Amino acid sequence: MATGHNHHEPEGDALNDAARTALEQAGEQWTVMRATVFDVLAGFDKPASAYDIAEAVSQREGRRVAANSVYRILDLFVGANLARRVESANAYVANTHPGCLHDCIFLVCDSCGQTTHLDDDRITRGLRDAAQVSGFKPERSVIELRGRCSSCEAAA
Missing domain, CATH: 3.30.1490.190 (Ferric-uptake regulator, C-terminal dimerisarion domain)
Structure with a gap:
């Protein structure tokens, strides 16, 4: 239910491109690890914890990725409007329209x-x-x- 305007919600590569653009406009770099974390987060169909994301990134990368590294990236993503934190679940969802700021x-x-x-x-x-x-x-x-x-x- 969007009020005031409609959202185009990109998926896949288009969503990753929109996230990269939003992060770079926030003055941050789109690194390989940040891209991987965002791609993994966007692939979950439910809110994911930093531990869930770290495990999935570790499997994808073939090496252990610490949850505290993922937490730092998620904090950056929340601040740059790329992800939303579901407070009661201490979990995250990818923002499917990162160029648009809403509560x-x-x-x-x-x-x-x-x-x-x-x-x-x-x-x-x-x-x-x-x-x-x-x-x-x-x-x-x-x-x-x-x-x-x-x-x-x-x-x-």
Whole structure:
């Protein structure tokens, strides 16, 4: 549910190109390791922990990659809008439209773990406005709604 505009959500090489461009525009280098971590993260169909990503990168590279190295890259990705952190799961998802900045709204299924990212600027704008009225300067919002996805609900 995007409000205000529609997103073109690239996949595969186009997504990697969009991520590289966004990272370089943020003044950072697109290294081989960063490219690999992003590609692995984008390949997960659910939020992935740094340990999940480190294991997958290690298998792909044929050498051990430490989770703390992956954490540093993920922190960089979150700061550059290439990835989103699902706070309650301490896990990450690739941002499928890295050139567009929105606050995060996640729908997290407690049954299967599937996580859907929504863009609804009306909700987050209201939250930011309320915070500012209270004298609080919001920097980023992450809203998580936990429950059951339609597939799990239908199976129940």
